[in-house]
Each structure stands twice: as C-alpha cells, then as structure tokens.
Amino acid sequence: MFHGMPHLPSCPVNADVNIPCQRVDISEEIKVLDIFDDKELLKLAIGRQCMEQGKQYKTTRSNKGRFEVVCLVKNCSRMVRARGIQSTTAFQVTKVVDQHTCCATNLESNHRQSKKKVLDHFIAEVLAGDYNRVYQGNEIVRDINSKFPINISYQQTWCAKQYALLMLRGTKEDSFTKLLVYLHNLVKHNLETVTQIRVVDDDRFEFVFIALGCSVRASIKYCRPTLIYDGGHLKGEFKGTMLLVVTMDGQNQIMTVAYAICKSECTETWSWFLRKLRECIGNLEDLTIISDRAPSIATSNANIFPHAYHGICGIHSYFNISAKFGSSDTMHEYLQNINPERWARAHFPGNQYFLMTSNSAESINSMSQFARKMPILMLIEYFRATMEFSET
Structure with missing residues (x-):
C-alpha cells in the first residue's frame, strides 16, 4: 500500500565562499551593490517589487555573467542590471533606475x-x-x-x-525519509515516549506506532481505566489508515493515548498496534474498552486484552441494524444473538462509566481530518503538537 521509505541521505557539505558584500532578503528594496545568492533570488526580489508597484518587466539579457530587466512599457526608464560574481552563483546589482517614467495604470x-x-x-x-x-x-x-x-x-x-x-x-517521499530521525528526536526529548517502525523485507514502510510518554502516564494515573478505539483513512497521496486509542478523565475530557499509521484495518494491524499499546500501559485492572463491531478489533482485543470488558459502540450498532433490518421483527432476534453484555449497560459486567459510544475517538478523527491529508511526518507532528497544547 505504501511505496518504499527512502534511505536517509548523507549530510551535504558546502564549501565556504568569500562574498564581498552581505546578502539581502528578497523583501527588501533593491539597491546598488546588493548581492543575491543566485539569479533566481534576484528574479524573485524584482518580481515582488513589480507586484507592489503594479508594474511588469521584461528581461533584455540573461546569462551566467549578466542579468538585466526593463519595464514592459516601451521607453520607460525603469531598469535593474546585475553581474555574476566570478566562481560563484551569486549576482551583484550594479545599476538601478527606480523611477518609472511610464504612465500605465490599467490592470x-x-x-x-x-x-x-x-x-x-x-x-x-x-x-x-x-x-x-x-x-x-x-x-x-x-x-x-x-x-x-x-x-x-x-x-x-x-x-x-x-x-x-x-x-x-515537502514531498511525501521526503517525509518518509525524515521519519527515522524525527522519531529518534521525539523519544530523546519526551520522557518515556515509545515509537516503533515496522518495514517489510524490501524496506517498504508498513507500520509506525507512537505513544507519547506524557499521554501514557496521564492515562494510567489520572484517567478512568477506559480505552476507546477507532480508525480513520488517510487522504494524501499514499493511502492508508490511522489507528487511534483515546481515554477520558473524570471531567469527560478526551486525551489521545497512542496512535499508529498502517496500510489498512485488519487483524494483523490491530494486533500489532494493541500489543505495542499493552507494552506501554500494562494490564490495567477493570479495564473497559469501547469500539465498533469490526471482527478485526474483536479478535485482536480478545487476544491482547483478554480480561478487559469489551463494549460495542451504540451509534455504530444503531446504524448497522437500521440499514440491515429497518423496522423488521427479526431485529429483536438479531440483538439477542449479540451478547447483551456488550451493548446493554444494564448487563455490562464491568464499569462502563456511562460510555455507550466511541464518539470521543470519532471527535479526534474529525479534528484531524485535514491533518490526514498531509505527509506522514506532519500528521505525526500534528498529534504531538496537539498534546503539547493540551498540557499547557
């Protein structure tokens, strides 16, 4: 599903070059003796000035040693001339006629x-x-x-x-290239943060798991022993799925515990994700889990958290039943075949904390709908920045 994650590039080594004058920013007014790193920066500076003045120019000479532009209006005196600095790509401005003698005002x-x-x-x-x-x-x-x-x-x-x-x-490929370095620094600067990348034999990206240390500590010490699962589709060039686990505190505030990016929702991906999650939070007593009825989640959850109480989302169940049966009398029989302990609060064996839906995880997915269009590195950083903002 994902194309190959490129190898990390070597750091470029730039030779020092002596430039006789300090370079200028392209937003500054162009003056004689100003130096630009290359011809493209000079063009950008001139183009910016043309936009601010509402004027246009045409190039009369452009080569490695000289660059000259004049106003597009014939016989206007406005012009900029620059020469290339020997043995470099830099250009130095040698002449500027700043005033326009044309009277063109039409847009x-x-x-x-x-x-x-x-x-x-x-x-x-x-x-x-x-x-x-x-x-x-x-x-x-x-x-x-x-x-x-x-x-x-x-x-x-x-x-x-x-x-x-x-x-x-940056490009989607560059984002994968920088992923290893980013995760290294994430772990280095965030205490007890857990990350892991899984690749297939030909070094193609398959999974990435992230659990910020602050989220894990807070979920264990200050939140209810509840986990809400959900998944969301990536919308960028490289399609995939984001797996998400959130929890809630005593004031019903939502907090992301861990998330992962993988190729699709299946038993393999959910099992790998939940196994890494258990390594972070351990086996919590009286743990309550809420999710939809996806078979991949049910199977993975039964294997990884066998002693947890697993309830299903009432909203998902309602829409599934309505679509399948409508107002049919067989709906009652269908509900009876589903273990009432999983969907009825009165029969739930554990403490459900009045959580009947996975809406909290859906809310995080909705909040990240635009972030899921971004390259993978920016998506991961979005959640880190969100948690950092939450702490402040």
Whole structure:
C-alpha cells in the first residue's frame, strides 16, 4: 500500500565562499551593490517589487555573467542590471533606475511577474499559521488583488498554492525519509515516549506506532481505566489508515493515548498496534474498552486484552441494524444473538462509566481530518503538537 521509505541521505557539505558584500532578503528594496545568492533570488526580489508597484518587466539579457530587466512599457526608464560574481552563483546589482517614467495604470490580467515562486511567500504566510485552513483559489485571487495593484488569474493562484504547500510540507517521499530521525528526536526529548517502525523485507514502510510518554502516564494515573478505539483513512497521496486509542478523565475530557499509521484495518494491524499499546500501559485492572463491531478489533482485543470488558459502540450498532433490518421483527432476534453484555449497560459486567459510544475517538478523527491529508511526518507532528497544547 505504501511505496518504499527512502534511505536517509548523507549530510551535504558546502564549501565556504568569500562574498564581498552581505546578502539581502528578497523583501527588501533593491539597491546598488546588493548581492543575491543566485539569479533566481534576484528574479524573485524584482518580481515582488513589480507586484507592489503594479508594474511588469521584461528581461533584455540573461546569462551566467549578466542579468538585466526593463519595464514592459516601451521607453520607460525603469531598469535593474546585475553581474555574476566570478566562481560563484551569486549576482551583484550594479545599476538601478527606480523611477518609472511610464504612465500605465490599467490592470492587465495574468500579471507577468505573479509566478508561483513570487506568490508562494504570500500564500505560505496564511497556510503556515493554520494547517486546517482550506485556502480556496477564489479566496487567494481576492486577497492578492486587494493587497496589490495587480490582476491575477485563478490558474496562477492554483499553481502558487501547490508550490507553497510543497515548500511548507515537502514531498511525501521526503517525509518518509525524515521519519527515522524525527522519531529518534521525539523519544530523546519526551520522557518515556515509545515509537516503533515496522518495514517489510524490501524496506517498504508498513507500520509506525507512537505513544507519547506524557499521554501514557496521564492515562494510567489520572484517567478512568477506559480505552476507546477507532480508525480513520488517510487522504494524501499514499493511502492508508490511522489507528487511534483515546481515554477520558473524570471531567469527560478526551486525551489521545497512542496512535499508529498502517496500510489498512485488519487483524494483523490491530494486533500489532494493541500489543505495542499493552507494552506501554500494562494490564490495567477493570479495564473497559469501547469500539465498533469490526471482527478485526474483536479478535485482536480478545487476544491482547483478554480480561478487559469489551463494549460495542451504540451509534455504530444503531446504524448497522437500521440499514440491515429497518423496522423488521427479526431485529429483536438479531440483538439477542449479540451478547447483551456488550451493548446493554444494564448487563455490562464491568464499569462502563456511562460510555455507550466511541464518539470521543470519532471527535479526534474529525479534528484531524485535514491533518490526514498531509505527509506522514506532519500528521505525526500534528498529534504531538496537539498534546503539547493540551498540557499547557
């Protein structure tokens, strides 16, 4: 289901190069003697200024040793010239005519300099602050057109958004590459955190398990002896499933205990996940477990937590029965064939703590619906950051 997890790359070694002047940020005004790391950064700086001024330029010369642009309007004096610094990729600005002598004020569609690498900086500022934000193309067009005296198209914003997401999140393959290092640091800086990756023979990713130490300690010491199971589908390029276990404290506050990412929900994946969970929390006395009626969960739970009281989610049961029987008289017979100890609170042998559904786990899944579209590393980090925020 998952493509191969790449090997960790070696750290690049960059040779030190003596540059005669300090580099500048692309958001600053371009001045003579400014130095940019390469021609692309110089183009970005010029493109940003063109957007702010509502002007456009055209390139008159571009090679390894020289770069020159002028205003798109004929006979306008606005121009920027730069030369390449020998033995480097850097370019130094040698001439700037900052004033436009043209009088063009009309907004033309598809602004030439509003390319994805220029718009990326503005879109990334919005997306970086809120991972759950669904920034639609029409919203971006409206925001950019209101912020700058330019007119851009929907296609330009769509390309820029995809590029901004790539710069913020990286590629899906890069995310798998960095997973081992991330988990190492997660364990190193979070006391008693447990993680494990399982791969198949050809080094293809299969499972990853994460249980933050703070969550495990809190669930044992301060929460009810209850576990609620659920699974959710990943929505990114690499399809899969996220397995989730949550618990609740005396004030019905929900806390994630552990989670895993795997290829699908089956007896093998649930057994592996619950076995790792038991290694973290041990065999709790009078443990109550709530889940849906998935056979894979029932089988795995019976093998891993044989002494726990296992109840089934009333909401799942209601919808399953309604879809199967409607108002049929055979519904009563069907319910009797299901052990009443699992679905009726009056017959439940343990303490169910008034938990009749797995809605608490469903709530966490709903909260993470946008995170499940992200690369695997950002999905794992989302849950870590959520727990860190909860503690504060």
